[in-house]
Amino acid sequence: MKAFTLIETIVAVFILTSGVLGMVALINQTISIAPQSSSQLAASYLAQEGLELVRNIRDVNWLEWRQNTEILWDDGLTSCADGCQIDFSSGELAPYTGEFLTFRIPDPPSYQYGYFIFKRKITIVSALDKLLVSSEVAWQERGRDHVVTAETELYDWRKLNE
Numbered sequence: 001m002k003a004f005t006l007i008e009t010i011v012a013v014f015i016l017t018s019g020v021l022g023m024v025a026l027i028n029q030t031i032s033i034a035p036q037s038s039s040q041l042a043a044s045y046l047a048q049e050g051l052e053l054v055r056n057i058r059d060v061n062w063l064e065w066r067q068n069t070e071i072l073w074d075d076g077l078t079s080c081a082d083g084c085q086i087d088f089s090s091g092e093l094a095p096y097t098g099e100f101l102t103f104r105i106p107d108p109p110s111y112q113y114g115y116f117i118f119k120r121k122i123t124i125v126s127a128l129d130k131l132l133v134s135s136e137v138a139w140q141e142r143g144r145d146h147v148v149t150a151e152t153e154l155y156d157w158r159k160l161n162e
Contacts, residue, residue: 036141040148043118043137046101047150050122050135053086057093058131058154073156077131080124096121117141130155 083096131154
């Protein structure tokens with residue numbers, strides 16, 4: 001066997017260096033994407049929570065209707081065409097002000113409005129015998145705007161059972 005020539009050595013070092021630099025670039029990209037993925041997941045959960053809080057208002061109306069038939073199934077839900085906000089602890093829709101959500105850890109843990117990177121806007125539009133509910137969670141990360149939206153339709157299921 002002959003010894004390696006200078007050109008073969010340079011080629012081998014170039015190939016090894018390219019492989020190492022490629023792995024470093026991949027690791028760097030993975031590390032930079034991880035926080036964005038985490039924020040995307042949290043925003044998805046917050047958007048779904050917004051829908052659940054609206055659904056809870058509808059369900060409470062239905063339960064209260066059993067005691068007082070003058071209560072409508074959509075009480076408190078029809079004034080959000082321009083946007084509302086709701087936090088876990090209040091259970092009531094308020095006009096949207098663009099406040100940030102904040103995480104607090106009481107028992108049980110919940111989100112409220114204050115300072116956090118997320119803003120949640122609930123939009124409810126009446127359409128015949130149903131409500132079209134949209135929960136939009138927006139945040140800014142690394143100078144870019146991000147939005148996650150969840151939507152559902154709510155019905156007066158008392159009428160569906162009649």
